[in-house]
Amino acid sequence: MRFFSRTRLLFSAMAITGFVMLAGALLVGFGLDEEGRLRPSSNVILAQGIESSTDECVVCHTDHTPGIVNQYAESDHFRNNVSCSSCHLVEGDYPGAVQHPDADFSVLPLSSPAQCEECHREQVQQFNLSRHALPAYVAYAGTDALSEEHSELYLSIPEHGNVDSRNRNSLHALEGPDVTYFACETCHDVGKPAPDGSIGNCTDCHLRHEFSLEQARKPETCNACHIGPDHPQWEIYSESGHGIAYLTGGDDWNWEAEPGNLTTVDFPAPTCATCHMSGFGLSATTHDVGDRLTWYLASAISTRRPSWQENKVRMQNVCLACHSNNFVDNFYERGDALVDSINAWVRLSDYMMQQLQENELVTAAPFDEPIDFTYFNLWHHWGRTAKFGAWMQGADYVQWHGAYEILHDLAELREMVDERLEEAGLEPLEMPEGFPSIDSTKSFLETMSSE
Ligand code: HEC
Ligand code: HEC
Ligand code: HEC
Ligand code: HEC
Ligand code: HEC
Ligand code: HEC
Ligand code: HEC
Ligand code: HEC
Known part of the structure; x- marks a missing residue:
């Protein structure tokens, strides 16, 4: 008997609590503003801590731009008392400032x-x-x-x-x-x-207004720009061992880890940020993305960067947290050799075009004839792609979107050039004997340069 009355008591208590909670939620969810308008701010209940903010920018913007307030509520900035004013409030004569609507202060909308x-x-x-x-x-x-x-x-x-x-x-x-x-x-x-x-x-890279480390560190952030036929780093990464580790296991990685000294416990495989920016292994965090690169890979013909040896040490310090010295040295030797080969094919395409340029058999205007596109694609798409593919482990990009397309364009270019030379009554191109094999291309270029 006592058992039953207790249960009944429990149920009534639960019902009362439920009712109070519901009423509370309604009151918070639909607050009345000073003009007596009912305003739905249910959005903001979700973001912890922000509903009790007394910052006037936050209070009013909850009505006008609740999305921004909610994003801001998720940020380390909010937790560290960095306010809307810290990034937006400026003097009236500040370059780019606008008068804030219905107020006597000025803001910089694009902080x-x-x-x-x-x-x-x-x-x-x-x-x-x-x-x-x-x-x-x-x-x-x-x-x-x-x-x-x-x-x-x-x-x-x-x-x-x-x-x-x-x-x-x-x-x-x-x-x-x-x-x-x-x-x-x-x-x-x-x-x-x-x-x-x-x-x-x-x-x-730091989407407003969360400025989240997790978001900046994820490779999707870079793929806004590092994508497509001329710089397919995202596609290459996605087919690399590193990318596969990210795509299959990345959910469990420590995305919010304190910056500066990330370890293989936080990240068992690297993302774009790990190799190019994060403090990882013996390398410090950097916002200079060129700090760890040895080649100008994006160039038609790649050359070394200033202080490339120091840069190499910084990149290799990242690799060495997970791979052995021999593994990394061997990889770099192979990478350098590939760059050398791609350079040779691009030089050969330059040599072919020169014969037309010297005899004024191409127009000076850019991109007005199909041959301009073939010549451009050869290095700008396929040459680059092969180099990026090798350095970031995307075999398909080295081969079928890289070397193979280069060979194809070299063959087309040769035919296009010869046709024009013939029409002009000139000798056809002098070409490497085993054209377009890499060995004959390299020895051909050597003979040419020694002549
Ligand atoms: C009384 C309400 C109110 C207060 C207080 C307020 N804002 Fe605003 N703010 C607005 C409204 C309304 C807009 C216009 C929104 C729109 O165009 O949709 C706006 C626009 C802005 C803009 C964009 C301006 C533009 O031209 O694009 C910025 C930035 C801004 N506010 C920052 C702030 C900051 C920083 C504070 C605190 C110092 C603040 N606001 C305080 C209501 C307010
Ligand atoms: C850490 C700095 C920072 C803080 C804090 C910050 N903002 Fe911003 N805000 C920015 C930046 C950066 C941009 C975008 C500039 C750009 O796109 O070039 C921006 C853009 C805006 C815009 C215009 C763009 C749009 O999407 O309409 C508004 C309005 C705005 N912020 C309001 C606010 C309000 C309100 C707060 C506080 C709740 C706030 N900001 C807090 C940095 C900040
Ligand atoms: C008034 C000072 C101040 C301003 C202005 C400011 N920040 Fe911050 N920022 C901070 C503080 C404080 C932290 C928290 C640092 C920490 O956790 O160690 C922080 C953290 C960050 C973080 C790391 C977030 C995280 O989760 O740890 C990023 C990214 C960031 N800020 C970007 C920006 C950008 C971009 C701007 C300009 C649009 C900006 N900040 C403007 C003070 C500021
Ligand atoms: C908004 C577009 C954009 C985003 C997002 C972006 N990049 Fe870039 N990145 C570029 C452009 C444009 C260049 C080429 C700049 C130039 O050399 O003219 C570049 C160049 C680079 C370079 C070569 C630098 C050099 O010295 O030659 C590296 C490495 C790089 N980005 C890494 C990254 C990483 C890692 C991320 C993500 C965390 C990223 N980028 C996000 C646009 C972007
Ligand atoms: C999808 C984003 C994107 C678009 C669109 C884009 N680029 Fe780029 N561009 C990049 C990135 C990323 C790089 C860096 C390539 C690398 O280092 O791997 C780059 C590299 C370059 C470079 C070589 C680096 C330098 O500073 O000399 C030039 C020049 C260039 N882009 C010009 C242009 C021009 C002109 C357009 C428009 C006709 C354009 N880009 C469109 C992202 C883009
Ligand atoms: C190419 C993308 C990119 C751009 C552009 C970029 N960041 Fe970052 N930022 C990152 C990444 C990735 C991290 C995380 C690094 C790590 O893993 O520790 C980061 C981290 C940060 C941090 C926290 C790092 C720390 O050591 O505490 C701050 C603060 C920051 N960025 C500010 C800025 C500011 C300010 C700008 C503009 C001048 C900017 N970032 C531009 C990608 C970028
Ligand atoms: C395992 C480490 C690693 C990862 C992961 C990685 N990269 Fe790279 N990246 C490299 C190396 C190594 C090079 C070539 C360095 C050199 O020149 O010595 C390179 C080259 C580049 C370049 C060419 C710069 C130039 O000279 O034109 C860009 C741009 C770039 N990476 C962006 C990215 C982006 C974006 C991602 C993610 C989608 C990414 N990387 C992922 C290691 C990495
Ligand atoms: C945080 C750990 C980590 C870092 C840092 C790292 N890797 Fe890796 N790497 C891996 C993992 C995990 C794999 C996938 C292994 C597999 O396929 O079994 C891998 C695979 C590779 C492979 C393919 C190996 C194969 O046998 O198929 C190459 C090449 C490689 N990494 C080179 C590098 C280079 C170069 C760097 C530095 C620029 C680097 N890695 C940085 C963890 C890392």
């Missing part, structure tokens, strides 16, 4: 790296010395677009130049701003100067 720099000086400085900064912007805008101060900064980046652009800038002009706004600019504005003179867009 710039100058704001981040107040607290993250090191990251901003490293970023500024990388090819993600001004070089990325110059790649389509040219150096004429730079102010004097930016010109100086650009020239102070050790690897600012050297990637020869071979007509890509002319694609920008041919297509025009209505198209390229959605194309070149989307990727290359990662390094565009802001009105206040600070450089680039940190939110290309």
Whole structure:
């Protein structure tokens, strides 16, 4: 008997608690604002801690941009008292500032790296010395677009130049701003100067307003730009042992681990960020993505970078957390040899085109005849892809989207060139005996250069 009355008591208690909770949820979920409007802020209940914020920006923006407030609530910034004002509140005469609606203060709607720099000086400085900064912007805008101060900064980046652009800038002009706004600019504005003179867009990798480490570290972040026929790093990674480890087991990795000294316990296999940016093994965290590279792989003909030996040590320090010395040395020797072979085929294509250029049998205008495209694809798509594929373990990209396509384009190019030479009454091309085999290409180029 006593047992039953207790149960009944328990049920009534549960019913009352349930009712109170429901009423509470309704009250919080539909608050009344000062003008007596019922406002649905149920969105914000989800984000822990933010509902009790008294920050006036947060309180009002809960109504107007609840999405932003919710993202911000998830961030380490919110947990560390970095406020909306820290990144947005500026003087009225600040470059890029706008008067805030219905208020007597000004804000910078597109908060710039100058704001981040107040607290993250090191990251901003490293970023500024990388090819993600001004070089990325110059790649389509040219150096004429730079102010004097930016010109100086650009020239102070050790690897600012050297990637020869071979007509890509002319694609920008041919297509025009209505198209390229959605194309070149989307990727290359990662390094565009802001009105206040600070450089680039940190939110290309740190999605606002969470600024989450997990998101920045995942390779999908890089695939916004490192994708497609001319730089398929994402596709290559996805078919590599490293990418397979990520795609099949990455859910369990320690994505939010404290930056600086990540270990193989946090990441049993590397992502793009691990190899190129994270503090891992003996290498320190860097926002200069060129800091660990030895070649200019994106160039038509790859050459060594300044201080490539130090860069190599930094990259190998990452590999060595998981692979042996011999394994890594052997891999680098093989990689260097592949670059040498791809360089040779691209040189051969240059030699073929030169015969037409010298005899004025091609127009000077870029991309106005099919032969321009064949010549360009050969290095810009297939040559690069083969090199990236080798260095990041994507066999299909080395072979079928790389070397095979190069051979195909060399054969086409030869036929196109010979046709034009013949039409002009000239001798056909002098070619390597075993064309297009790599051995005969290399010895042919050697003889040519010694002549
Ligand atoms: C009383 C309400 C209110 C307060 C307080 C408030 N905002 Fe706003 N804010 C708005 C509204 C409304 C908009 C316009 C939203 C829209 O266009 O959809 C806005 C727009 C903005 C914009 C974008 C401006 C643009 O031109 O794109 C920023 C940035 C901003 N607020 C930041 C802040 C910051 C920082 C604070 C605190 C210092 C703050 N707001 C305080 C209501 C408020
Ligand atoms: C850590 C710095 C930081 C903090 C904190 C921050 N923002 Fe932002 N916010 C940014 C950056 C960076 C951008 C995007 C700039 C760009 O795209 O170039 C941005 C964009 C915006 C925009 C305009 C773009 C859009 O999507 O409409 C608004 C409005 C805005 N923030 C409001 C807020 C509000 C409200 C808060 C506080 C709840 C806040 N921000 C907190 C850095 C910050
Ligand atoms: C007022 C100072 C301040 C400003 C301005 C600021 N941050 Fe932060 N940021 C911090 C603090 C504090 C942390 C937390 C550091 C920690 O956890 O060790 C942080 C953490 C971060 C993190 C790591 C997040 C994590 O989960 O640990 C990123 C990424 C970041 N900030 C990016 C930015 C960017 C991009 C900007 C500019 C748009 C910016 N911050 C502006 C103070 C600031
Ligand atoms: C999908 C993003 C994306 C688009 C769109 C894009 N690029 Fe790039 N571009 C890149 C990436 C990523 C690299 C770096 C390749 C590497 O190092 O592997 C690059 C490299 C370059 C380079 C060689 C590096 C240098 O600084 O000389 C030039 C030049 C260039 N792009 C110009 C352009 C032009 C011009 C357009 C438009 C006609 C364009 N890009 C469109 C992402 C893009
Ligand atoms: C190419 C993508 C990329 C860009 C662009 C980028 N970051 Fe990062 N950032 C990362 C990655 C990846 C990490 C995580 C590194 C790691 O694994 O520890 C990171 C980490 C950070 C951290 C936390 C690191 C620490 O050591 O505490 C801060 C702060 C930060 N970034 C600020 C910035 C600022 C400011 C900018 C703009 C100048 C910026 N980032 C631009 C990719 C990027
Ligand atoms: C918004 C587009 C964008 C995103 C996102 C992006 N990159 Fe890049 N990246 C570029 C462009 C553009 C270049 C070529 C810049 C140039 O040389 O002109 C580049 C170049 C590079 C280079 C070669 C640098 C050099 O010195 O030649 C590396 C390595 C790189 N990115 C790694 C990364 C990694 C890792 C991530 C993700 C954490 C990432 N990128 C995210 C656009 C992007
Ligand atoms: C296992 C480590 C590793 C991983 C994972 C990795 N890379 Fe690389 N990456 C390398 C190495 C090694 C090179 C060639 C370095 C050299 O030149 O010595 C390279 C080259 C590059 C380059 C060419 C730069 C140039 O010279 O043109 C870019 C861009 C790049 N990686 C981006 C990425 C992106 C984006 C991802 C993820 C989708 C990624 N990497 C994943 C190790 C890695
Ligand atoms: C955090 C650990 C880790 C790091 C760092 C790392 N790797 Fe790996 N690597 C792996 C794993 C795991 C595999 C997949 C092994 C398998 O296929 O059985 C792998 C596979 C490989 C393979 C293919 C091997 C095969 O037998 O198929 C190569 C090549 C390779 N890594 C090179 C590198 C290079 C070069 C670096 C540095 C730029 C590097 N790795 C950094 C863990 C790592």
